[in-house]
Amino acid sequence: MQPLRRKGVIAAVVGLGLGAMSAAPAWALAPGTTVGPAGHAYTASLVGGTTAKFVVGSTTVTCNQSGNTGQVPEAPGNTAADGPVSSALTPATFSNNGGNCPTNVLFTTAKTVSNNTNGDWTIALQYDPAGSTGTMTIPTAGVVTTISGLASCTVTVAPDGPASVSGPWVDGTGTTPPVLDFSAGVSLPIRVTGGLTCPTGATTATFSASYAVTDTTDAAQQITVTDGTVAPPE
Template sequence: MTSRTRTRTALAATAAAAGLALGALSGTTAAAAPALAGSTTVTPAGHAFKATLTGKATLKAGSVTVTCSVSVSTGSVPAAPGNHNAAGPVSSPVTPPTYSSCTTSIPGVSATVTTSGAWSVSMQNGSPITATMTVPTGGMVVHTSGLATCTVTAAPLAPAGAAGTWTNGAPPSLAFAGAVVPVKVVGGFGCPTSATTSTFTATYLVTDTTNPSQQINVTS
């Protein structure tokens, strides 16, 4: 593989980092609730929670991998009666997730991830329990350095929703597997400006920070 090819391949991987979004995302707009969605209740009402990455978040662009080992977001369950929806999902605001300790599978390229704006996570009871994390417009930006300097912006035109699953437990988990997010890449030589999407896989453990002896739970 030539140096030029390695540069383009490595920068394609950094485009995947914009998909974090815990990161993480499908479609160009936030996912809408199904027309015949069932009842959803998230408890305990009004409790704060913290979502912490377990293991590593793996982002893939072709055969190239970007791995991040640290990611955290916090949020809160809506107070009653907002924690119940008789015919659809329940949405909780979350802080923009932070991402750090990221590496690429190609030497010579590093990435810094910044997030901003109004993020949220919605839960829909079912089998499985589905989750959608919404990234606001331009809510994640990846700057690369090393072999080339590029800027990768996630959800560049509109909010984007990442499809995942929620599993009740002690603690419960929020998982994303191959979630897709639209991106826009700008920069000079070596930047993957033709990339329009990226994918990622990550699992977060969610703890109740209002009362650590309780668990955030999704039911009907």
Template sequence: MSRTRTALALGMAAAAALTVASATATASPLPLAGSTTVTPAGHAFKATLSGKATLKAGSVTVTCTVSVSTGTVPAAPGNQNPAGPVSSPITPPTYSSCTSSVWGVTPTVTTSGAWSVSMQHGSPITATLNVPVGGLVVTTTGLANCVVTTAPTAPAAVNGTWTNGAPPSLTFVNATVPVTVTGGFGCPTSATTSTFNAVYKVSDTTNPAQQITVGP
């Protein structure tokens, strides 16, 4: 074999080895999430909006000042997960006292389906609001008649953070939510995502003297 062919063969072998090594590295499993414990086990809680919640699709922003959801921490041992988040079912959040950034447009927000919130201990503590298919719909009337549907084809995970405290808080900052928008003139029909901002204060309704806490 000539020197040129030998060099070419060695180069191809090295490239193949690099490709295999790269594929092996890519296929390596991700590290497991840390442990999570939510207490007090079995206690009911209420999440109440603090300030305002905004949902922005295209150039239209809907702002609501009243929102509430309730749920229950899983009973032991379901309130603990040695390698991942703890999930709690919640009632579909209600939204009222809503206004639109577009003059002459009145929004109404309706929610439905099986919602839940998942907590993962860490730094920060992460929280995921799980929205079912079509779980939140914004309908506007007036100068623009639009329908904004969240999670239109598949459940959506809305990412936020949890902060322990008295009371603890659940915060969403520019969280991305998939949407579809239908309607005529003035409707942001080209929008495929929306941004969600809100802060909820969470109270223990089983024993108001205690706080819902997320730990390892």
């Protein structure tokens, strides 16, 4: 059983529903997290043979290239006693063979540009013995997709404030890197502008992708998410 400690980030979300409870049962507490190796840089890119898909209404944008880069915090910042370890990411890139991404609408393509104008992109990695997770946060208006061709539309992700998506963190093996998996599909708030053929009534989009995370400081090592529990003093 994990030692008793505060629920960290989770407490901010569920605390309002706990009423006057003085303490949550130990099984509900968030484990600590250590991300390693401390200080190592990494690249996240699509798992080989997969694509990133962005679905707005009946329109699907498919890109065969997507990724970003980051760095594990230096010690001791790479360990959190009761929650996730967070760090900044570069804005994600999206393309198809280096160019615009195709859509399922004839003679229509999409160009996606990401930015950090209104804040950082971040990743929060949370250890859990039942399955660790990663939560990526996109800053306000951090992704803008322009659809051109038979339709001319602009789709802005997170138009009114930062938006976060979460997926399983799949540990690497001796031959494969770890994966941050959004393949089940995650919902993102959007705003669509454009002509009559644009889905201007859509307020959410579904994003799906799986990213392999590769240690670029030392190719012989892997980025890991492990238990960061701090033992109480004796």
